Amino acid sequence: GAVVSQHPSWVICKSGTSVKIECRSLDFQATTMFWYRQFPKQSLMLMATSNEGSKATYEQGVEKDKFLINHASLTLSTLTVTSAHPEDSSFYICSARDVASSYNEQFFGPGTRLTVL
Amino acid sequence: GQNIDQPTEMTATEGAIVQINCTYQTSGFNGLFWYQQHAGEAPTFLSYNVLDGLEEKGRFSSFLSRSKGYSYLLLKELQMKDSASYLCAFMDSNYQLIWGAGTKLIIKP
Numbered sequence: 001g002a003v004v005s006q007h008p009s010w011v012i013c014k015s016g017t018s019v020k021i022e023c024r025s026l027d028f029q030a031t032t033m034f035w036y037r038q039f040p041k042q043s044l045m046l047m048a049t050s051n052e053g054s055k056a057t058y059e060q061g062v063e064k065d066k067f068l069i070n071h072a073s074l075t076l077s078t079l080t081v082t083s084a085h086p087e088d089s090s091f092y093i094c095s096a097r098d099v100a101s102s103y104n105e106q107f108f109g110p111g112t113r114l115t116v117l
Numbered sequence: 118g119q120n121i122d123q124p125t126e127m128t129a130t131e132g133a134i135v136q137i138n139c140t141y142q143t144s145g146f147n148g149l150f151w152y153q154q155h156a157g158e159a160p161t162f163l164s165y166n167v168l169d170g171l172e173e174k175g176r177f178s179s180f181l182s183r184s185k186g187y188s189y190l191l192l193k194e195l196q197m198k199d200s201a202s203y204l205c206a207f208m209d210s211n212y213q214l215i216w217g218a219g220t221k222l223i224i225k226p
């Protein structure tokens with residue numbers, strides 16, 4: 001099946017710093033990638049939809065200036081959490097849609113656990 | 118509008134059968150997915166239904182009724198490793214997944 005990688009797997013940073021998370025589709029091209037955030041014991045919350053070569057579409061309540069998304073190629077999307085604060089500590093998960101699949105399904109990366117001190 | 122609902126938590130016994138229900142409302146529908154998520158890990162794909170009926174895949178089966186806006190995931194011969202959260206999600210007319218809050222399944226020996 002299709003594989004999506006995420007890097008780093010976990011990161012600890014000081015308040016006020018910026019953190020970049022990479023999401024890569026390893027064996028397929030993904031014109032669309034999704035970024036989710038999940039707080040403990042809660043469901044996935046879609047943050048934004050990232051389309052290759054165009055600006056990301058952010059969900060209501062997600063600050064586009066704080067969560068910068070770049071989808072520069074068909075296999076790579078990045079999420080940068082700018083000026084991170086403790087309340088940004090969460091599990092960030094990306095997924096990529098394989099348009100060649102029968103189901104148009106999304107394949108998930110393993111997630112990045114961010115802890116802001 | 119759109120919404121999706123599933124029970125928050127269920128408990129079952131090892132070796133038994135459990136059915137997790139999911140109801141949804143949407144004007145545009147492109148299929149319903151079930152994912153399994155172990156604590157601290159990303160979701161993994163279990164099943165996809167776009168037509169009415171039952172899809173069987175080993176110990177797991179998924180059912181869909183589009184007219185009723187209803188799906189269920191059936192897990193047979195439960196094993197301890199099946200303890201996880203089970204997420205249902207439908208794909209809307211924009212091919213975006215709308216997620217349920219997840220059902221935490223607790224398996225007891």
